[in-house]
Amino acid sequence: MTTRIATVTALVVDDEPLARRRLRDLMGACAWLQWVGEAATGRAAVAAIDEVQPDLVFLDIRLPACSGLDVLARVTHRPYVIFTTAYDRFALTAFELGAIDYLLKPFGRERFDRAMERARPFLESRVGAATADRARQALASGPVPRLFVRDGARIVPVPLASVERVEACDDFVLVHAGGKTYRLNLQLTDLEGRLDPRTFVRVHRSHLVNLDHLASLVPYDGSRFQLTLRSGATIIASRQRSRLLRDMGR
Amino acid sequence: MAWIAYAAAWLTFAVVWAFAGAASAGASPLATLPFALVAMGFAAAMGVGVWRLTGRLPLDGRSTRFHVTHAGALAAYCLVYATSWAWIELATGGVAATLQALRASPVLLWNVLMGSWLYLMVAGGAYAVRAERRVRAQEVAATEARLQAQQAQLAALRAQINPHFLFNALHSVGALVTIDPARADRALERLGDLLRYALDAAEQVPLADEWQFTADYLAFEELRLGDRLRVARHADDPALEVSVPPLLLQPLVENAIRYGVADRPDGGRIEIRARLEGRRLRISVADDGRGAADSSGSGLGLASLRQRLQAMYGEDATLRLQRRDPGFLVELDLPADRTGTWGSAA
Numbered sequence: 101m102t103t104r105i106a107t108v109t110a111l112v113v114d115d116e117p118l119a120r121r122r123l124r125d126l127m128g129a130c131a132w133l134q135w136v137g138e139a140a141t142g143r144a145a146v147a148a149i150d151e152v153q154p155d156l157v158f159l160d161i162r163l164p165a166c167s168g169l170d171v172l173a174r175v176t177h178r179p180y181v182i183f184t185t186a187y188d189r190f191a192l193t194a195f196e197l198g199a200i201d202y203l204l205k206p207f208g209r210e211r212f213d214r215a216m217e218r219a220r221p222f223l224e225s226r227v228g229a230a231t232a233d234r235a236r237q238a239l240a241s242g243p244v245p246r247l248f249v250r251d252g253a254r255i256v257p258v259p260l261a262s263v264e265r266v267e268a269c270d271d272f273v274l275v276h277a278g279g280k281t282y283r284l285n286l287q288l289t290d291l292e293g294r295l296d297p298r299t300f301v302r303v304h305r306s307h308l309v310n311l312d313h314l315a316s317l318v319p320y321d322g323s324r325f326q327l328t329l330r331s332g333a334t335i336i337a338s339r340q341r342s343r344l345l346r347d348m349g350r
Numbered sequence: 351m352a353w354i355a356y357a358a359a360w361l362t363f364a365v366v367w368a369f370a371g372a373a374s375a376g377a378s379p380l381a382t383l384p385f386a387l388v389a390m391g392f393a394a395a396m397g398v399g400v401w402r403l404t405g406r407l408p409l410d411g412r413s414t415r416f417h418v419t420h421a422g423a424l425a426a427y428c429l430v431y432a433t434s435w436a437w438i439e440l441a442t443g444g445v446a447a448t449l450q451a452l453r454a455s456p457v458l459l460w461n462v463l464m465g466s467w468l469y470l471m472v473a474g475g476a477y478a479v480r481a482e483r484r485v486r487a488q489e490v491a492a493t494e495a496r497l498q499a500q501q502a503q504l505a506a507l508r509a510q511i512n513p514h515f516l517f518n519a520l521h522s523v524g525a526l527v528t529i530d531p532a533r534a535d536r537a538l539e540r541l542g543d544l545l546r547y548a549l550d551a552a553e554q555v556p557l558a559d560e561w562q563f564t565a566d567y568l569a570f571e572e573l574r575l576g577d578r579l580r581v582a583r584h585a586d587d588p589a590l591e592v593s594v595p596p597l598l599l600q601p602l603v604e605n606a607i608r609y610g611v612a613d614r615p616d617g618g619r620i621e622i623r624a625r626l627e628g629r630r631l632r633i634s635v636a637d638d639g640r641g642a643a644d645s646s647g648s649g650l651g652l653a654s655l656r657q658r659l660q661a662m663y664g665e666d667a668t669l670r671l672q673r674r675d676p677g678f679l680v681e682l683d684l685p686a687d688r689t690g691t692w693g694s695a696a
Contacts, residue, residue, distance in 0.1 A: 115575075115578075115612075115615075116518065116521075116522070116574045118521075118522045118525040118526065118529075118573060118574065119518075119521055121525050122521065122525035125528055125529075140615070142615075164612060164613050164614055164615045165614065165615050186513075186517035186518045186521065187513040187516075187517050204517075205517050205518060205520070205521035206517060206520040206521035206524045207521070
């Protein structure tokens with residue numbers, strides 16, 4: 101069974117001529133993508149996006165005078181956005197929290213194709229509109245009000261109140277919320293930095309727990325506590341964290 | 351050297367002692383000199399033993415062993431010193447005269463007091479010299495530690511290649527691979543040269559090396575920024591021969607590009623100059639941008655450069671920042687006739 105895909109129009113925003121050329125070349129080999137223009141500055145990008153009204157924008161975060169985020173704040177047309185960046189740890193964390201697609205420079209054919217495969221279902225369902233809001237929320241500093249996660253071909257908001265715990269797994273984390281598990285490609289410490297420390301407490305090197313989901317806290321052995329969550333999950337806190345938990349209970 | 355000074359001091363003391371003895375006894379100094387020389391010869395020779403003893407017995411007023419040992423040594427020292435003149439008596443006057451003289455107790459008592467005084471002077475002096483040497487050794491160790499810390503800092507600095515630059519440069523090369531393979535090839539070689547220099551540059555390099563490194567760096571910025579970056583460079587030939595610490599020029603240029611060019615949609619112009627004026631090397635980097643809030647020298651690159659200059663040249667090098675209209679001017683003024691002293695402790 102083959103599905104005929106409507107052509108997706110794309111615009112490139114980058115201040116470096118070679119980087120723009122690179123994206124145009126990569127796009128050329130992708131049958132369902134059509135290059136419809138490019139811009140080198142934030143101001144030119146705002147004008148081009150509103151005029152050409154592309155389905156997709158490849159947007160460099162660092163632009164002279166006005167950032168990629170400023171561009172999104174000013175446009176009236178709402179395209180789907182894939183951010184491109186060379187090195188910006190904070191931005192990458194934010195993008196994961198907002199389920200925003202990004203391409204890390206240097207990228208070539210393989211990484212580009214993978215990103216396009218991932219973006220395709222979203223592009224087909226035309227869900228770009230919210231990118232700008234999600235990006236703004238995620239890129240702001242301080243605790244995030246909710247997480248955005250990819251769930252199949254959808255991006256779903258996950259209220260933090262429904263997150264019962266977050267578990268570190270190699271170089272990504274698993275978010276357990278409402279009986280489901282979502283994967284975010286970031287470090288537990290980075291996520292911890294964007295959550296309210298009074299609600300989300302690190303009980304172990306690889307576990308963050310939402311105290312509002314705590315059912316009981318009982319001594320496990322002489323120096324550790326066992327946490328039982330309302331979902332029934334149990335976690336044994338580390339010695340050091342058990343001491344902190346005891347102090348919190350006082 | 352120390353032993354010659356030691357012997358000379360005792361000799362001088364012996365002569366003074368002979369004249370003093372002659373004056374008080376109303377005798378000729380020639381008569382008292384042999385006695386003085388023998389007595390001080392004994393005192394000096396035993397002083398060497400006292401010096402050795404102070405090396406084994408650290409100065410410690412609360413240690414019983416310290417007091418008992420020195421009391422014993424002092425008694426022995428006094429006994430030998432007090433009887434030393436008897437050897438001359440024995441050689442010149444015979445046994446009977448010697449025994450008679452030894453019975454003249456006031457002389458003996460006087461010699462015991464003198465011996466004690468000499469012992470205390472020698473032991474005190476020995477402890478003072480040892481303390482002074484220890485302090486100097488500690489100072490040398492501290493200086494060495496400081497130099498090592500500076501070297502570690504330099505190593506860390508070299509490892510600090512701006513990741514943004516590196517990843518963007520790699521991305522540019524990737525783009526060139528399909529557009530212009532020959533240029534991509536050259537760019538890769540240049541990138542290799544850049545990294546090698548940043549990682550392995552010697553502790554001192556001719557400015558010419560810095561100039562080339564900066565040229566390689568600029569080639570990438572030109573690749574990245576296209577015609578938004580306009581550069582004018584000029585260096586005198588004699589200036590290029592001056593020895594400078596590595597990674598001195600490129601941070602200034604990177605700073606100028608960041609604030610004077612990359613942040614501006616239309617780009618900007620950068621002027622780099624190096625010239626020799628007398629025995630001073632003057633380097634200036636100017637841009638025509640707005641000048642960013644933190645180009646006042648608190649920026650990471652300039653702040654660490656300032657620290658390195660301070661460590662190497664002290665007050666003899668200056669890094670001056672000047673706001674112009676438009677743009678920013680950074681001037682570096684270094685001694686041209688001095689190689690730095692990273693790690694080469696005397």
